[in-house]
Amino acid sequence: MKGSLIILGFFALGIALGVSNTAPDWLVKTDYSQYALYVLMFLVGVGIGSDSNALKAIGTMNFKVLLIPITTILGTALGVALIAPLLSGISIKEAMAVGAGYGYYSLSSIIIKEMHSEWLGVVALLSNVIREVTTLLMAPLFALYFGKIAPICSGGATSMDTTLPIISQSSGKEYAIASLIHGIVLTVLVPFIVSLLLSI
Amino acid sequence: MLTVVLIMISGIIVGFLVKSKKRLVKGNDKLTTWAIYALLFLMGIGIGANKTIMGSLHTLGLKALAISLGAIAGSVLLGWVTYKLFFKRS
Numbered sequence: 001m002k003g004s005l006i007i008l009g010f011f012a013l014g015i016a017l018g019v020s021n022t023a024p025d026w027l028v029k030t031d032y033s034q035y036a037l038y039v040l041m042f043l044v045g046v047g048i049g050s051d052s053n054a055l056k057a058i059g060t061m062n063f064k065v066l067l068i069p070i071t072t073i074l075g076t077a078l079g080v081a082l083i084a085p086l087l088s089g090i091s092i093k094e095a096m097a098v099g100a101g102y103g104y105y106s107l108s109s110i111i112i113k114e115m116h117s118e119w120l121g122v123v124a125l126l127s128n129v130i131r132e133v134t135t136l137l138m139a140p141l142f143a144l145y146f147g148k149i150a151p152i153c154s155g156g157a158t159s160m161d162t163t164l165p166i167i168s169q170s171s172g173k174e175y176a177i178a179s180l181i182h183g184i185v186l187t188v189l190v191p192f193i194v195s196l197l198l199s200i
Numbered sequence: 201m202l203t204v205v206l207i208m209i210s211g212i213i214v215g216f217l218v219k220s221k222k223r224l225v226k227g228n229d230k231l232t233t234w235a236i237y238a239l240l241f242l243m244g245i246g247i248g249a250n251k252t253i254m255g256s257l258h259t260l261g262l263k264a265l266a267i268s269l270g271a272i273a274g275s276v277l278l279g280w281v282t283y284k285l286f287f288k289r290s
Contacts, residue, residue: 007240010238013241013244014241014243014247015247016244017244017248018247019254020248028245031242031246042211043235044211044232045214045215046215046225047215048208049219050215050225072279074278075277076274076275079272079275081270083266083267084270087266095270098267099271122252122260123263125253126257127263127265127271131268131271138272142276146276147279147287147288149283150276154276156271162239165236169233
């Protein structure tokens with residue numbers, strides 16, 4: 001919980017600087033978050049490599065790992081289908097296409113904008129950013145109350161990069177590889193599922 | 201995407217090689233936490249300075265928020281079921 005609050009603090013500080021235009025120019029002009037992510041992935045790798053339990057877990061995971069992306073796809077579809085009828089001005093199918101971005105906001109918003117409309121593209125952008133940020137903030141609580149797979153499912157496609165470090169800290173390093181595989185599977189599936197939902 | 205995976209694999213190899221150096225391993229965990237803070241801070245700047253995102257928050261934001269909450273709640277709850285059925289060691 002304390003960890004999440006500190007993370008939220010840093011995120012809020014960044015947003016405040018971005019909105020008020022007070023961040024130094026060099027910080028806004030180049031997207032350094034990409035490099036921060038690279039550093040982070042290296043450190044997470046070192047963490048996994050130096051943890052003998054994590055390495056052992058890779059051997060015992062086998063085919064069960066694939067149950068996790070299936071869980072995420074079904075859970076997302078169910079959750080969105082249940083909440084969409086309460087919203088006005090958006091069909092269940094449109095909402096499900098947004099949900100099928102699984103946090104991968106850059107790609108899903110572009111596909112949706114091209115295949116459907118500008119406004120739904122913006123909804124996809126916002127919704128999937130919210131999914132990523134919520135996972136970053138809530139992963140420790142999800143792992144505590146809903147089991148070690150919950151943060152991975154919440155992270156969706158981002159479980160392979162941006163949310164992997166916090167998942168690895170919350171669920172344990174033995175789930176880091178499962179998280180990586182889950183993210184890769186969903187990242188590959190995003191374009192297919194989104195365009196399928198928009199074309200039926 | 202490939203870059204990220206390759207960087208992580210090289211990290212795993214380095215980690216495996218320095219495994220016996222306890223202080224290094226401990227320092228790595230601390231560094232990871234701070235790298236997460238840095239990432240979120242930088243992401244915040246990117247989002248805050250993005251006019252498309254900030255400008256449409258009040259119109260499309262509520263729809264987006266509802267969809268995210270549905271998606272997260274659905275996958276977290278189903279993830280709980282999958283964990284209990286297939287992963288939890290009794």
